[in-house]
Amino acid sequence: MSNTFSFNRWLRLVGLHWSDHRRLYVLAIPVIAGLMLVWFGFVTMMNDQWAFHPDLQLVTYYVGLFFIGGLYGNMIFSALSRKRESIQFLLLPASHLEKLLCGLFFSVVLFFITYTLLFYVVDIPMAHLARSIHIARLERFGRMVGQSPEVNIFNLFAVKDGPAPDFFPPLLLMIYLSIQAFVLLGSIYFTRYAILKSLLSAIGIVILSVLFLSKVIFPLVPDGWRMSGLTSWSLFSPSEIKFVRLPLWVGHWSYQLLQYGLPLIFWVTAWFRLKEKEV
Amino acid sequence: MVTIRDLHFSYRRKAVLDGLSLEFRPGYIYGLLGKNGTGKSTLLRNMAGLLFPQRGQVRLGDLNPVLRQPAFLEQVFLVPEEFHFPPVLIDEWVRHRAVFYPKFSYTLFEQTLVEFQIPRDVRLTDMSHGQQKKALISFALSTNVALLLMDEPTNGLDILSKSQFRKIIAGALSDEKCIIISTHQVKDLENLIDRVTVIDNGKILFDQPINNISRKLQFKLSFDPDETSRALYAETSLKGNALVLPSYDDEDESHPDLEMLYKAVVLQGDRVARVFRN
Structure with missing residues (x-):
């Protein structure tokens, strides 16, 4: 069998991961569903009309995805922060690539599918319930039922419901993947308080980028010129308006890289870090 | 290997x-x-x-x-x-x-x-x-x-x-x-x-096969002061002095007492090493 990747060995690894974590996952599913149920119930009590509004569903979906997905991304390689478990993990006869892909299969693919299914399993009946309660309330106060808007289920994959309609898949989903990949990398990189150190590193990177822009890039730009977008600069003065833009393909590929490339970059870095890991 | x-x-x-x-x-x-x-x-x-x-x-x-x-x-x-x-x-x-x-x-x-x-x-x-x-x-x-x-x-x-x-x-x-x-x-x-x-x-202090140890060293209990003075390592006990002695007769193999051997190696490393160099 190959020393880099063997599908059979990877399948065994998936089976092993499932066997070791099955109880945790089986418990986590009703907990996540319960939290969503409590949240939708709370909103329905507070404002039944708002409870089935697509914006609330969108916010609920993404807040849960970022928070739970981030925690899970941090957990998937958390064995590496505990000496006892990391010895067994690193010495298991499978390649680093197989171990990483097994982690990604659970944290990226299976988690996303399970979370999304759970969301809709709770969201659809709760949205209809909220509308029924809303209609009942309207009737009680003798108002026209026709005034009640229809249930509009938030569609994760529909561009029109996305937070940034120009992008598909939704930009928030790609941001989530980048953050989760960064947290996953942090859990391999740091041995203690991995999630806090990962978040601190991310904040540090953002601050350094802002400082780099303000202290290095902006002083190089002539007076009055401002950045407008990632690859464009503009000058608005009383006498003239100028606009400079890098070739279109540069902007296009920069956006593509930011949108799709970041998770890939973090996953590849995680693979290298896994290879270098010592216990 | x-x-x-x-x-x-x-x-x-x-x-x-x-x-x-x-x-x-x-x-x-x-x-x-x-x-x-x-x-x-x-x-x-x-x-x-x-x-x-x-x-x-x-x-x-x-x-x-x-x-x-x-x-x-x-x-x-x-x-x-x-x-x-x-x-x-x-x-x-x-x-x-x-x-x-x-x-x-x-x-x-x-x-x-x-x-x-x-x-x-x-x-x-x-x-x-x-x-x-x-x-x-x-x-x-x-x-x-x-x-x-x-x-x-x-x-x-x-x-x-x-x-x-x-x-x-x-x-x-x-x-x-x-x-x-x-x-x-x-x-x-x-x-x-x-x-x-x-x-x-961080260094190898001693590295020998057991049969070599059995041939080159003797492990015994003794009250004999002469033997005790010749010992590479000695420990007093109620049953007599526990000794690690150099063995001069290759035919006369002794069963190694690992604990005594270990103490002898750690505390009298040079003397033990000399026995194995000969």
């Missing part, structure tokens, strides 16, 4: 292994002795590919442990001093791990479990530490890997289990296997190991 050349390893600035060179061959059980913190576990982890040498190299045949390739990992098993089990029954735990070891023997595993009296209907996390350790040792032996590394395997085992351990390990050795046991409880390895290697301050 395992070749270690000029191995250097340090934690930050503290040198732990300082130019070690050793060779381990299949068909033998090696005892790695030394005080706590002298680098025994660090050496085992360098051999397993969990730590990377800062200088020098370790090889298992042609394989480099640092790469941790499946072809290498299939041939090595480390029983660490501390380990983790998920909350599953032993049969389920084994079923999902045995498939990674091409030479895994379910028959040997069954036999070892019976011999160690490990319950099958109790979750691994609900077992006592000693039972968990015996379960892990059973699995380790059944993998039939070429290189079996054991770090303080008798820690946490009761007296009966320690003698079971010695019996099982001795029975599991074959011409293709090399077993390296690191311990500071030297008594536990008596009648088991074929070669004694003592590490101190």
